[in-house]
Amino acid sequence: xxxxxxxxxxxxxxxxxxxxxxxxxxxxxxxxxxxxxxxxxxxxxxxxxxxxxxxxxxxxxxxxxxxxxxxxxxxxxxxxxxxxxxxxxxxxxxxxxxxxxxxxxxxxxxxxxxxxxxxxxxxxxxxxxxxxxxxxxxxxxxxxxxxxxxxxxxxxxxxxxxxxxxxxxxxx
Amino acid sequence: xxxxxxxxxxxxxxxxxxxxxxxxxxxxxxxxxxxxxxxxxxxxxxxxxxxxxxxxxxxxxxxxxxxxxxxxxxxxxxxxxxxxxxxxxxxxxxxxxxxxxxxxxxxxxxxxxxxxxxxxxxxxxxxxxxxxxxxxxxxxxxxxxxxxxxxxxxxxxxxxxxxxxxxxxxxxxxxxxxxxxxxxxxxxxxxxxxxxxxxxxxxxxxxxxxxxxxxxxxxxxxxxxxxxxxxxxxxxxxxxxxxxxxxxxxxxxxxxxxxxxxxxxxxxxxxxxxxxxxxxxxxxxxxxxxxxxxxxxxxxxxxxxxxxxxxxxxxxxxxxxxxxxxxxxxxxxxxxxxxxxxxxxxxxxxxxxxxxxxxxxxxxxxxxxxxxxxxxxxx
Numbered sequence: 301x302x303x304x305x306x307x308x309x310x311x312x313x314x315x316x317x318x319x320x321x322x323x324x325x326x327x328x329x330x331x332x333x334x335x336x337x338x339x340x341x342x343x344x345x346x347x348x349x350x351x352x353x354x355x356x357x358x359x360x361x362x363x364x365x366x367x368x369x370x371x372x373x374x375x376x377x378x379x380x381x382x383x384x385x386x387x388x389x390x391x392x393x394x395x396x397x398x399x400x401x402x403x404x405x406x407x408x409x410x411x412x413x414x415x416x417x418x419x420x421x422x423x424x425x426x427x428x429x430x431x432x433x434x435x436x437x438x439x440x441x442x443x444x445x446x447x448x449x450x451x452x453x454x455x456x457x458x459x460x461x462x463x464x465x466x467x468x469x470x471x472x
Numbered sequence: 473x474x475x476x477x478x479x480x481x482x483x484x485x486x487x488x489x490x491x492x493x494x495x496x497x498x499x500x501x502x503x504x505x506x507x508x509x510x511x512x513x514x515x516x517x518x519x520x521x522x523x524x525x526x527x528x529x530x531x532x533x534x535x536x537x538x539x540x541x542x543x544x545x546x547x548x549x550x551x552x553x554x555x556x557x558x559x560x561x562x563x564x565x566x567x568x569x570x571x572x573x574x575x576x577x578x579x580x581x582x583x584x585x586x587x588x589x590x591x592x593x594x595x596x597x598x599x600x601x602x603x604x605x606x607x608x609x610x611x612x613x614x615x616x617x618x619x620x621x622x623x624x625x626x627x628x629x630x631x632x633x634x635x636x637x638x639x640x641x642x643x644x645x646x647x648x649x650x651x652x653x654x655x656x657x658x659x660x661x662x663x664x665x666x667x668x669x670x671x672x673x674x675x676x677x678x679x680x681x682x683x684x685x686x687x688x689x690x691x692x693x694x695x696x697x698x699x700x701x702x703x704x705x706x707x708x709x710x711x712x713x714x715x716x717x718x719x720x721x722x723x724x725x726x727x728x729x730x731x732x733x734x735x736x737x738x739x740x741x742x743x744x745x746x747x748x749x750x751x752x753x754x755x756x757x758x759x760x761x762x763x764x765x766x767x768x769x770x771x772x773x774x775x776x777x778x779x780x781x782x783x784x785x786x787x788x789x790x791x792x793x794x795x796x797x798x799x800x801x802x803x804x805x806x807x808x809x810x811x812x813x814x815x816x817x818x819x820x821x822x823x824x825x826x827x828x829x830x831x832x833x834x835x836x837x838x839x840x841x842x843x844x845x846x847x848x849x850x851x
Binding site: 303304305306307308309310312313316317320321324325333336337340341343344345346347348349352385386397398399401402405416417419420421448451452455 | 475476477478479480481482483484486487488489490491492496497499500501503504505507508509510511678687689691716734735738742
């Protein structure tokens with residue numbers, strides 16, 4: 301009878317912070333713990349359905365919990381606050397280049413940003429990421445391609461600004 | 473540069489690989505596992521997890537007494553179900569003279585003497601009982617039956633909620649005073665309540681095609697089980713290869729002894745292993761310094777056996793780091809046959825989610841009704 305508990309706890313330890321980070325990137329910190337808590341409660345009930353590679357499955361649950369349990373308004377508010385934090389990083393700590401990328405990401409749509417985060421920060425394969433967002437793998441690839449393009453465009457002016465910044469530092 | 477690499481490099485530190493704090497971890501695990509037992513598999517997925525002996529020991533709120541001999545799950549009296557075994561654990565009754573080592577070695581000898589049986593399916597049937605407190609205050613026993621047939625290539629299972637009943641006569645009186653409701657709202661640590669029904673539910677059948685049915689720290693097949701070492705030292709080494717220090721319900725990482733106890737108990741109760749392997753598992757448990765034994769322990773079906781037990785920390789309630797108590801995870805073994813009868817979780821020192829309960833309270837139990845090879849399955 302502890303087999304389920306052991307497996308669940310192992311899964312929790314391996315995935316909890318990844319799920320939390322995903323939720324924060326979609327709705328901010330305010331609601332993150334609540335959503336994560338609910339996500340794992342659902343995961344426990346469905347434990348016998350959770351695949352060995354649990355993370356994509358958990359992110360999928362978190363996505364639904366977020367949609368069903370958190371008001372759109374609260375989600376947007378939390379996200380705005382979170383994105384503000386991304387771009388207001390202390391320049392002494394945050395490398396300018398990274399800051400530029402985060403600023404560019406903050407300007408993307410929610411959906412575009414999500415795809416990039418699933419692939420780059422969560423390290424999911426296109427197949428797993430497609431499962432999380434609920435589309436086919438070919439569709440996912442097309443959408444990811446668009447999101448990358450869009451990010452690249454957003455990065456161009458930022459990159460220019462950054463080189464100026466670096467130059468000004470060298471001169472000072 | 474690939475913009476994905478740029479994005480990867482730009483990840484804010486707080487979204488990176490940080491540690492969850494222990495309080496949050498405990499609260500979230502406790503909350504999740506208080507949601508009843510995991511449901512039967514709904515669809516076939518690539519990986520395979522063993523249907524555990526009886527789903528999982530879930531309801532962490534549960535408290536109370538199944539009472540010795542309360543075969544129907546509704547008997548016993550509050551505190552009255554305290555068994556000598558538990559009293560010995562708390563130091564209030566004389567522990568038996570026999571050491572854990574001796575008990576287990578005896579069981580091991582019996583196990584080795586059993587003829588090895590064979591059949592197409594490894595069949596187990598178990599009944600799980602969990603205590604919860606109704607919002608109205610009285611205690612409720614929730615029962616469920618799980619049957620499983622495992623062949624070398626798949627698993628068929630059937631599970632059925634058997635309904636909830638007031639735990640004791642006193643609880644029944646309060647339930648009747650409330651109008652004998654067929655729907656009972658019970659507390660769940662955290663924010664929610666759950667509604668139990670007194671009527672048995674519909675059975676769920678499931679089938680999973682796949683070879684890796686059992687869980688021994690990782691997925692294993694029936695063929696893997698056939699290859700398990702028959703020597704306790706080698707068996708211990710084999711099992712520990714998959715031990716990574718992960719805890720279960722306690723906040724602290726789980727020690728090797730506790731982990732071995734959990735894993736081995738699963739092997740003893742759940743799995744079709746040879747008599748020699750089962751004996752090696754008993755001997756291995758006997759060698760663990762923190763394992764204790766008590767004689768004359770009665771399970772929820774009124775069967776008597778010898779308990780081997782290990783103490784664990786109780787769970788902390790959601791949002792509180794309050795004083796933790798101690799639970800006892802015990803495996804009741806029939807020495808005559810070397811087989812396991814039940815697995816129970818008992819309150820030793822009230823604390824955490826079990827703080828309102830008497831020492832000796834069995835708040836969760838799984839009794840094994842059948843475990844044998846058979847040539848046919850019923851679902």
